[in-house]
Every structure is written in structure tokens, then in C-alpha cells.
Amino acid sequence: MQAHAIASAVTAFERALARQESFAPFHFDLGYALAAQGEVKRAEQELEACIRLDPRHWAAHLSLSKLQRQTPESQHLERLQSLIRQHDRDLGAQIFLNMALGKEHEDLADYPQAFAHFARGKAAARSSRPASAERDKSMFDALVRAFPDRMESSREDGTAHAPIFIVGMPRTGTTLLDRILSSHPQVYSAGELQNFSTVLQRASGSPVALLSTPDIAATTRHIDWKQLGEDYIESTRPGTDAAPRFTDNMPHNFLYAGFIARALPQARILCLRRDPLDTCLGNFRQLFRLESGFYDYSLDLLDTGRYYIQFDRLMRHWNEVLPGRLLEVSYESLVEDPETEIRRTLAFCDLPWDEACLHSENNAAPVNTPNAWQVRAPIYTSAVGRWRRYAPQLGELRALLEDAGITLAD
16 A cells, blocks of 8 residues: 555455454455455445444544545534544544544534534644644745745756656645646656655754754755665656656645746646635545544644745745746636636647546556545536635634734735
């Protein structure tokens, strides 16, 4: 699964289950892999089997809720509500079951209840984590200081295996754009790779996380950038040999755009931008990997707003110091006028037009993302302006963003 070899993962989990069918985590792992492969019915069966064997496998409940859109005839509210009452002192139950209840209430258009459950789930998760806003601001400050001057504006022509980095805040359409581009016959989707940050960390020799150091410029001054780029490309093999070009769809690589530009002059960087309120709400509605400090901001709605302000500031900085290296793609334009935005994006990536990019729902490649069923559907516009359903709950967030100069829709 971690290598994005989903079909092989399904086979491995099936073999594990054949040896130990009563082990609930194997059913969960297989269900998760089947969902990534688009086999919703089988995934549902495996997740239900996991829950039958271990009703306290909390992540299975959330995965089941997110597997497809819930309906009045097919939902899990009664079971979830019963379990959350029984396990009111279990932190995991409060996190995962509240998030599952939020998802299902939203599917049933009960938005006040949905938001209340999202808030409870996130508060439970935040109770065991340190506050992140000041730490995140220090990281963004250090990145801006590390790239004070404009870099060479010339951009190398597209060459074989030139990577395409798809970056942006999570839940802004990065996976959709990846599906669109990897529908092109010349493009292979490598998935959400952590490779670039890993090779950069190794090359820096820093004993602590590179982005947590106050003087990033000094810590990276000795790096051989050409060698770093070669190490990154080599680390993506063998999967990326499948097509002349490949996408790296790790959203948080927006933090590394300056380093990517230095190490990979031929790379293209695409940044998804989405309505600020939809972006913040999307991050708050999603439970990201709790073990990753990258997502601590999302455990509080206003911290999410503060993080968005810093993201916006950093993207404006990258556009200033990396002229011509980065293309911002509007999510709203992508779904409302797909052909125009896709043509513009393909041209930036030095790729010829291909009609298949308009029909990403036909892309059979696996997709390892929350709510994978959504990105397998034809391009839709119903998620545009989702924040309006939660407008009464977003007053403080709106004020925070407006005070920072962020332009918002009425």
C-alpha cells in the first residue's frame, strides 16, 4: 500500500486472511485496499467483517462511512450513536466515531448535527496534541527567509521523466487533477510520494526535521542540488518508468517548492487553489493521519484558518521568487470549465492535448485518498460553495480570514 502498488497489496492481504481469517485488522487492511482499487462492494463486506470481529476497531467505522454517500435507507447512525455512548471515555472512539457521524449526517443534509460531530471529533483529537499555530508560523517564516531572492526565471524544456508536482492545501482537488493528468497516455500517477522530503532531509544531514530549523538556508547551503534531483528521480523507480512523465501528488510539497525548483529545473509545479472557506472547511471535515504533525492545524477550525493565511502568504512568495516555475490551477475553473483549464495545464506541462483528460472517471488506476468514490465520478460542481451549508458555524473563521486580507465570496 505504501508503495502505491494497490493490486499487489490486495493479493497480499487476501493471502494473510486465508491464513488467519478471524484477525480483524486483516479485514480492515483488505477493505482499505479494495476501496483504493474502486471495488466498493467488496470493501464494504471486508469493513463490516472487521467490525463484526472487533466492534472497537474505530478506524473501520470511519472508513465504512466514507466508502460511499450514505442514504436514509443505507446508513450506520444507530450503531455509531450506540457505540459512542458506550465508549464515552475512549479517546479513539470519540475521535473516529464523531467524524463518522459527521460524515453521515452531512450526507443526509443535517448540517448542524454534522458540524457538531466534526467539532467534537476534532476536539478529542486535539486534546492529546500540542498547539500548532505558533510552530507552523515559525516554519513558514523560516521558508520565506530561506528564499529571499528571485531564482533564475528560465525553465528547462520538458524532458523524459520530468516530474509534475501537484501541490496545494489538502482537500482542494489535488487528487482530481492527478486523475485528470494521469488519464493522459504519456503520464503515470506515482501517488502521494514522500520521496522528495525524504531525500532532502537526508542530504541536509540535519538531526532534526529540516522544516523545524530556524535557519533552513544555512542547513541546506552545502547540498549538491543536481545530485539531490537525481536521487529523487532514482527513488521513484521502477514505477515511474511506466510512462514518459509522472505526477507526484503529495499536497504538502508546496512547502518544498523552492527546493524542488533548485533540484529539478525540468520539473513542473502545479498548485491547486480553492475558495478559502471551502478549503478550510474541507480540512476541518477530514481526519488526517494523527501521527503526522503536518496536519495538527486541522484539529481546530480557527487554526485551520491561520494555516491557510500562511499558505496563501507562502504561495505569493513562491510566485515572486520562482517566476515561470509554478502554475496555480483554480479548482472552481477546473470543474466549471474543464477543457479550458486542462488545456492551460497541459500546455504548462509541455504535454499535447488528449481528449481522455476530460473523462478522468474512466481512469482505472487505483486512488488512495479519502472519499475515493468521489474522484471516480465524472467531474462535478456540487462541491463548489459547500461552505454555504455551514455558514452559521463559520462566522469566526470568516472574520479571521477577512482581517488577514483574504478575499472571500459573499
